[in-house]
Amino acid sequence: MIESQVNIRSIGEMEEEIVSEFTVFDEWLDKYEYLIELGKELESIDESDKTDDNLIRGCQSRVWLVCRSSGGRLWFGADSDAVITKGIISLLLKVYNGQKYDDIIASDFSFIERIGLKENLSPTRANGLLSMIKQIKAYALAYKEKETQQ
Amino acid sequence: MLFRPKTKVCLVLLQVMDIIEQIREEFPALHQQVWGKPLIYLDNAATAQRHRKVLELQELMSSRINANIHRALHKLSADATDLYEAGREAVRNFIGAESREEIIFTSGATSALNLIAFSLVRSHLTAGDKVLVCEAEHHSNIVPWQLACEVSGVSLEVLSVEESGEISLERLRELLEKDDRIRILSVNHISNVLGIINPIAEIVRIAHSRGVLVVIDGAQGVVHDKVSVKDLDCDFYVFSGHKIYAPSGIGALYGRRSLLENMPPYMGGGDMVDRVSFGRTTYAPLPLKFEAGTPNFVAAACLKPALEFATAIREDIQVQEHEKSIVSTMVQGLQQIEGLRICGLPQELSLKVPIFSLDIKGVHPADAAQMLDKMGIAVRSGFMCAEPLVSRYSESGLLRVSFAPYNTLSECEIFINKLKLVTDMLK
Numbered sequence: 001m002i003e004s005q006v007n008i009r010s011i012g013e014m015e016e017e018i019v020s021e022f023t024v025f026d027e028w029l030d031k032y033e034y035l036i037e038l039g040k041e042l043e044s045i046d047e048s049d050k051t052d053d054n055l056i057r058g059c060q061s062r063v064w065l066v067c068r069s070s071g072g073r074l075w076f077g078a079d080s081d082a083v084i085t086k087g088i089i090s091l092l093l094k095v096y097n098g099q100k101y102d103d104i105i106a107s108d109f110s111f112i113e114r115i116g117l118k119e120n121l122s123p124t125r126a127n128g129l130l131s132m133i134k135q136i137k138a139y140a141l142a143y144k145e146k147e148t149q150q
Numbered sequence: 151m152l153f154r155p156k157t158k159v160c161l162v163l164l165q166v167m168d169i170i171e172q173i174r175e176e177f178p179a180l181h182q183q184v185w186g187k188p189l190i191y192l193d194n195a196a197t198a199q200r201h202r203k204v205l206e207l208q209e210l211m212s213s214r215i216n217a218n219i220h221r222a223l224h225k226l227s228a229d230a231t232d233l234y235e236a237g238r239e240a241v242r243n244f245i246g247a248e249s250r251e252e253i254i255f256t257s258g259a260t261s262a263l264n265l266i267a268f269s270l271v272r273s274h275l276t277a278g279d280k281v282l283v284c285e286a287e288h289h290s291n292i293v294p295w296q297l298a299c300e301v302s303g304v305s306l307e308v309l310s311v312e313e314s315g316e317i318s319l320e321r322l323r324e325l326l327e328k329d330d331r332i333r334i335l336s337v338n339h340i341s342n343v344l345g346i347i348n349p350i351a352e353i354v355r356i357a358h359s360r361g362v363l364v365v366i367d368g369a370q371g372v373v374h375d376k377v378s379v380k381d382l383d384c385d386f387y388v389f390s391g392h393k394i395y396a397p398s399g400i401g402a403l404y405g406r407r408s409l410l411e412n413m414p415p416y417m418g419g420g421d422m423v424d425r426v427s428f429g430r431t432t433y434a435p436l437p438l439k440f441e442a443g444t445p446n447f448v449a450a451a452c453l454k455p456a457l458e459f460a461t462a463i464r465e466d467i468q469v470q471e472h473e474k475s476i477v478s479t480m481v482q483g484l485q486q487i488e489g490l491r492i493c494g495l496p497q498e499l500s501l502k503v504p505i506f507s508l509d510i511k512g513v514h515p516a517d518a519a520q521m522l523d524k525m526g527i528a529v530r531s532g533f534m535c536a537e538p539l540v541s542r543y544s545e546s547g548l549l550r551v552s553f554a555p556y557n558t559l560s561e562c563e564i565f566i567n568k569l570k571l572v573t574d575m576l577k
Contacts, residue, residue, distance in 0.1 A: 028524050060516040081546050082514035
């Protein structure tokens with residue numbers, strides 16, 4: 001399910017909020033506990049959306065991503081079979097849902113590194129997250145191009 | 151509640167602990183911290199750590215005896231060649247082969263299996279023939295055969311394993327009796343997922359009684375079981391160096407001499423030839439016929455100290471006892487975790503080696519592996535390069551924990567307790 005409420009706060013503001021949320025965790029275990037909680041709470045996407053077309057294949061865990069555009073902004077829905085990956089997905093959705101194409105294209109996703117989860121975005125992790133981020137950008141680029149042509 | 155094994159601390163146990171501590175001292179890589187925690191390395195079935203003597207020889211050869219083998223007349227080359235050939239002699243001795251001509255160096259078990267698949271299918275099979283592999287094979291013992299089959303009109307058949315992970319000899323017999331086009335059987339000694347010692351001697355007997363050649367993937371087998379290719383009477387046996395305390399990039403292939411002599415070379419190039427002209431090229435005698443190009447001579451030489459260590463520990467009764475206690479402690483401890491299934495548990499526990507692939511209900515293996523890593527525990531998750539077998543147990547893969555003789559019982563207990571903690575959090 002994709003929410004369509006307009007996100008009034010900018011990507012930068014959302015990132016800052018998450019970064020400050022994470023500063024309370026001294027221990028990695030607490031951080032992961034929180035990610036797991038977020039992962040469990042994240043609403044699953046419809047089973048019918050878990051198609052091969054929407055699948056981002058990582059060799060360790062699988063990620064599904066769907067996207068919808070409205071009024072120059074994008075909304076994403078995503079899911080994974082691994083709960084920690086799902087927790088990070090939940091953070092990404094918080095930041096990027098309802099944002100404008102250009103803001104998404106310009107974003108560098110560095111907040112993941114700032115909250116100490118950089119290794120999760122390493123290509124060697126093969127958990128699908130890096131590909132998911134690339135796909136989010138690809139959607140923004142594709143929608144922008146489509147609307148410029150119209 | 152913390153898991154404590156029901157082993158009595160007695161004098162024997164203390165002696166064993168002492169020996170394991172001594173072994174640990176020989177492996178520098180074990181003495182480090184990851185993420186601020188002492189490393190507990192339980193991914194030995196993928197790559198084992200290197201023995202100190204291996205590292206010393208590697209350093210010595212790289213810094214002092216670096217010269218290409220076989221070809222030159224100078225001292226360094228002669229020394230490098232001697233060390234390389236000493237590595238071959240160590241392999242011959244380790245797996246009980248009759249002659250050095252039957253030991254071919256390859257870059258690992260994978261390239262050894264590719265060599266066999268391509269050359270043997272070409273020299274011994276004709277279109278319509280079949281190759282039989284077991285369901286529990288590593289991709290390295292599936293894909294080379296598929297590739298070789300594609301170009302030769304040969305097809306691949308599969309021998310499925312029992313629910314316990316064991317090979318049914320009865321089923322093998324039936325398959326071979328029913329289908330006389332099966333000409334080669336390629337099977338693992340111990341699967342890297344199941345950790346069960348397969349009855350390879352019986353398998354060879356059954357296959358040979360039907361005139362079927364037998365290739366054995368011993369990548370895990372040489373680490374946990376004694377091997378004598380002469381007693382086994384198998385036609386081929388392959389293994390990798392990096393799983394048995396040697397460097398990566400080296401492996402060995404044993405082949406029956408009469409077969410190797412009739413097989414065409416797999417790769418052409420330097421050192422594998424006798425005479426070369428544009429009209430006709432003749433090949434070098436065994437084993438060089440199959441060793442084209444400059445081999446990884448440093449790693450090959452390092453097999454000697456690695457295999458000497460492996461021989462010493464496999465003959466040590468206390469180390470054997472230690473391996474058994476790891477197996478029983480693991481089985482006992484893992485069974486206390488709700489929803490956990492050990493994939494590959496034979497009726498007879500003495501056939502189980504300390505390689506455990508786990509399916510935990512409600513827990514994705516990648517999540518568990520990631521959290522254990524943060525605790526300093528290195529394990530593996532996923533399909534372990536054996537997708538056909540692993541998909542039978544789980545669609546998201548398994549969590550694999552594999553021990554070496556340098557792993558202590560205390561590491562085993564820490565692992566079980568941490569796994570409990572992790573599964574409770576993830577469920």
